Amino acid sequence: MRNLNAIPLSALRVIEAVARTGTLAAAAEELGVTAGALSQRLGKAEKALGQPLFLRASTGLSPTDACARIAPRLTSAFTELSGALDDLREEAESVLTITVAPIFASRWLIWRIGRFNECHPGVSVRLVPGVPLVDLDRSGHDAGIRVLPASAARPANAVKLLDQRVFPVMSPALARGVKVPEDLLRLPVIRENEGLQGWGPWWEGMGRVPPVMPAGPAYEDASLCLDAAMMGQGVFMAWETLACDALERGQVASPFPERIRTGSTYWFATRGASARKPALLEFRNWIQEEIDVSIRQWRGT
Amino acid sequence: MRNLNAIPLSALRVIEAVARTGTLAAAAEELGVTAGALSQRLGKAEKALGQPLFLRASTGLSPTDACARIAPRLTSAFTELSGALDDLREEAESVLTITVAPIFASRWLIWRIGRFNECHPGVSVRLVPGVPLVDLDRSGHDAGIRVLPASAARPANAVKLLDQRVFPVMSPALARGVKVPEDLLRLPVIRENEGLQGWGPWWEGMGRVPPVMPAGPAYEDASLCLDAAMMGQGVFMAWETLACDALERGQVASPFPERIRTGSTYWFATRGASARKPALLEFRNWIQEEIDVSIRQWRGT
DNA sequence: GACGGGGCTTTAGAAAAGCTAAATGCGAAA
DNA sequence: TTTCGCATTTAGCTTTTCTAAAGCCCCGTC
Structure with missing residues (x-):
């Protein structure tokens, strides 16, 4: 778990989003920041990991073998996080905790x-x-x-x-x-x-x-x-x-x-x-x- | 997935670590920062989520009901992320990709x-x-x-x-x-x-x-x-x-x-x-x- | 073959987040 | 009571991250 300290979680999120959407622009829209920001985050992530994660093509970014292999796991992990957060919110709305x-x-x-x-x-x-x-x-x-x-x-x-x-x-x-x-x-x-x-x-x-x-x-x-x-x-x-x-x-x-x-x-x-x-x-x-x-x-x- | 934009991922990580270890100090050690930093992150997370996540006891922090319910999911998600990262590293070491x-x-x-x-x-x-x-x-x-x-x-x-x-x-x-x-x-x-x-x-x-x-x-x-x-x-x-x-x-x-x-x-x-x-x-x-x-x-x- | 557009990258500057260290507070155990 | 463990707060500083704009590249079009 400590290996997560080596790389910002936001970088992992970028990797996931770009691998899923295929373009930086789409990922940027989803994450609510500019493509430039993601390009930088991605660059840092690749540097930190010591390997390129995406091949730059004119039509967009395509994941390398290694990246493609872990991308589904990243997606599932972030989906889990998102779901947990949803639950928290939902529960916050529908559950009343009352001290009496x-x-x-x-x-x-x-x-x-x-x-x-x-x-x-x-x-x-x-x-x-x-x-x-x-x-x-x-x-x-x-x-x-x-x-x-x-x-x-x-x-x-x-x-x-x-x-x-x-x-x-x-x-x-x-x-x-x-x-x-x-x-x-x-x-x-x-x-x-x-x-x-x-x-x-x-x-x-x-x-x-x-x-x-x-x-x-x-x-x-x-x-x-x-x-x-x-x-x-x-x-x-x-x-x-x-x-x-x-x-x-x-x-x-x-x-x-x-x-x-x-x-x-x-x-x-x-x-x-x-x-x-x-x-x-x-x-x-x-x-x-x-x-x-x-x-x-x-x-x- | 977009709901992840509302709260920094690092805050989720703090929640997970504190829920798992039980004390801020232990979580701080694991995440490699000071307890003060975590206290701040946690405070922000609770504010962002609109609900307290931990009860402050003299012996440490204990998760609220809602937090305890999602904590295992957070742990599993982060474990997944960590594992994916491990795989990436391991593969980087043991797999040679050679263009010929x-x-x-x-x-x-x-x-x-x-x-x-x-x-x-x-x-x-x-x-x-x-x-x-x-x-x-x-x-x-x-x-x-x-x-x-x-x-x-x-x-x-x-x-x-x-x-x-x-x-x-x-x-x-x-x-x-x-x-x-x-x-x-x-x-x-x-x-x-x-x-x-x-x-x-x-x-x-x-x-x-x-x-x-x-x-x-x-x-x-x-x-x-x-x-x-x-x-x-x-x-x-x-x-x-x-x-x-x-x-x-x-x-x-x-x-x-x-x-x-x-x-x-x-x-x-x-x-x-x-x-x-x-x-x-x-x-x-x-x-x-x-x-x-x-x-x-x-x-x- | 110039033109235009989509898409990524780069740059510089600005804003925000995050961190540390130290002081503080607060119970519980000795 | 004192002390100890642990969490919180504060102030100041660093670092990160963002944006906007310009740049570059490839490609299809006129």
């Missing part, structure tokens, strides 16, 4: 993505679950869906998908004993990573001073916490996108109709270079509609 | 070339019969064997193979009636292209004033003339390299022992760029020896 917080992907997005595929068969969406906020312009992702607290700066190239709202969920059996918020104090609180995310805003939203609550089991991520809630292990303060489907299916119950804003926001951030991809715009539109539908549904409006 | 006057090729060289092949199995000799003197430096031939009259300029990069000598030949039956040169006047003269090449110098060399001779059949080339002589159609003034084998085999007879110089010379001319090819030197040495042997033999020394 796992919680959103696992409990909401992946159950709906099939519908997008049905409507847009030419587009393939790849979800990349990932917690860390990646710099989209460097990561190779076309877009990212992330939840940011109100305190965070508005991300670049981002549109708001929805305000995050929370509410307590529990198994339907437990819910039967819960009539007023204070009833919750009798239940263990299922915590994500030992934290009590969302409880403060919720009590306040309900017009109460946040009380001390009995600690229940803790799990590593919100999805596991929701499972625990389904199983009756306690009460869990759930994000709406996390719980809406479980609520719909009756796997968990929500005793109070209030949906309290935490101040966090879902953002759909687009990579600058992908901003013009039609597939990406379609996807964003689709997800916005889908969120609308989904929320309207389960909020019971 | 057809008369010399057909009656002398091709019957002996097999011996060269036996001694030098790695070298393959291609004879390109051709009358016109080609410019070796432009024709793609490594060497040429040509006969030039004394008046011609000594060709560049040429060594003398032998002085051309001529003598009359005829069928053994006819030869029985020929004791002195004047006996030839009773025979038809077989002519090449209506000409009487060689007769003047021969008569003079024999100490005679060139007489008028009876015209016989004419043929297009000397090889056909020799055939005619074998068949008893007359007498033919043959070049020694043309007739020596036929003489050896008794197909023609030469009544006089004198071998008269015409002043023409066989040259072995080498293309400048091929002058250092070991195979070419071997061939030249071989042909010189072969000529020595052949001439010594049939001159009966």
